Amino acid sequence: MWVALPLCLLSALLATEGNSFSYTGKSCLEPENCEPGPFSLTYPHNVTVRANIACCDTDGCNAGAIPVPTVSSVPNGRQCLSFFKSGADHWQKKKELLACTGAEDHCVEDYGVLTLACLPACSGHCRKCPATMWAPQPLCLLSAQLVTGDTLQCEVCASEEQSCSGPLQPCAPSEGTCVTVVAEFRLERNSFSYMGKSCLEPKNCEPGPFSLTYAHNVTVRVNIACCDTDGCNAGAIPVPSVSSVPNGRQCPSFFKMGADGWQEKEKELLVCTGAEDHYVEESGILTLDKFSRWGRGDIKLRMTAAGCGSPGACVKRALVKKYAQGVPEILSQAKCYPAPRAGGGIGEP
Structure with missing residues (x-):
């Protein structure tokens, strides 16, 4: 039977x-x-x-x-x-x-x-x-x-410019979001841009602009957009701008960077401007899969820094943060809270 x-x-x-x-x-x-x-x-x-x-x-x-x-x-x-x-x-x-x-x-x-x-x-x-x-x-x-079906399709590309375009590619079943990331980095005398588009897990996509300003004229400007329909991440999104008008906040700031050993920088009191009213401190490595698809390798930014940031910069958290495919950030520490007013203490509203 x-x-x-x-x-x-x-x-x-x-x-x-x-x-x-x-x-x-x-x-x-x-x-x-x-x-x-x-x-x-x-x-x-x-x-x-x-x-x-x-x-x-x-x-x-x-x-x-x-x-x-x-x-x-x-x-x-x-x-x-x-x-x-x-x-x-x-x-x-x-x-x-x-x-x-x-x-x-x-x-x-x-x-x-x-x-x-x-x-x-x-x-x-x-x-x-x-x-x-x-x-x-x-x-x-x-x-x-087999995990099959009508999967989401996203535009996938990476560029050293503030725009890029590429083919639509099917996403993995866990990747229910299309993401676009655009960034501008100014590291003392050097500056470069980045744009990446890819599929991404919804839990990893936290949209919105954020900006960071550190001592020694080091700035980071980032914008992230998420969507969930086929090809919805085509086109470009703007890099955020930051007003130069002081907002009454200030932060002790420093910036250390280097692959072969930290380059110590002297701390200074940084006057915060525009929407950057938070104190942000971070230490870790940001990887930009900028050219690996064409055989030119990744860019790795290893830094320890503190300075003024917009509220959106609190997206940075300790351990691993994935902004897009090929763009992970691994931080050993990450702090973000309201910056002190002039004459106040750290964290004072």
Whole structure:
């Protein structure tokens, strides 16, 4: 007598570069884990997956075979940005624009087992399954661990200018926000700008402008915008400006920077201006993934500093803060509270 559970019958054909294999598995399965029907995926470099799943609920009902689905080669007018990573060494193929065919009219990002990971692709079947779902057979496990569906697509780019543009790319399931970050840094005699756009986890996106002013003419101006519809982070956002009119607050200020050892700077009393009415102190490393996509490496700013900041600067917190993909900040300390008025104490309103 079979256990009173629907039966999962899986028939699949997987083909990778120069290799292909087939698989059929039959077993018992919890009803909530069996989602019947055919689906197919096509990736670049002639990598394809074709699978079919049938479920039934009577004794021995999964005897026999079910067909592997076929996919028409006729283009359907859809296209996806696609790449393929496989193998123990995680080699990666260059991204390419893939023309979808037949019923494969969705872009899908897959995470799975059997050396498959991070696969934006075209698919004719969207199913959303928890990543922790288990099934008795290896390929049932693979199918259950795929995280697919109509994912958010964001513009992705990075630039040393205050604007950039790039292709729309599908986000990971946890990344439900598109983010734009623009910044201007003035470090004594040097200055540079940065803009980055990417997908981001909603919990990490804290929108709004903020500014910091330290001793020795060091300034940081940042603006962050978040949105949650496809391509909503196209375009540019402004770098915030700071009024030069004193606001009656002041901060003890210093700035230390250097990769090979801190460059000690003498503390000075800094007169705060404009909206910068908070005392901000921080110590850590900010990484800007400015050029890594083109092979020029990251920029790392290692600093310990204190000075005047706008209220939005309180977004800085100890440990790790992720502003965008490739733009993490790791702080060993972060303080932010109202700056003292002239003649008052630290933290006095």
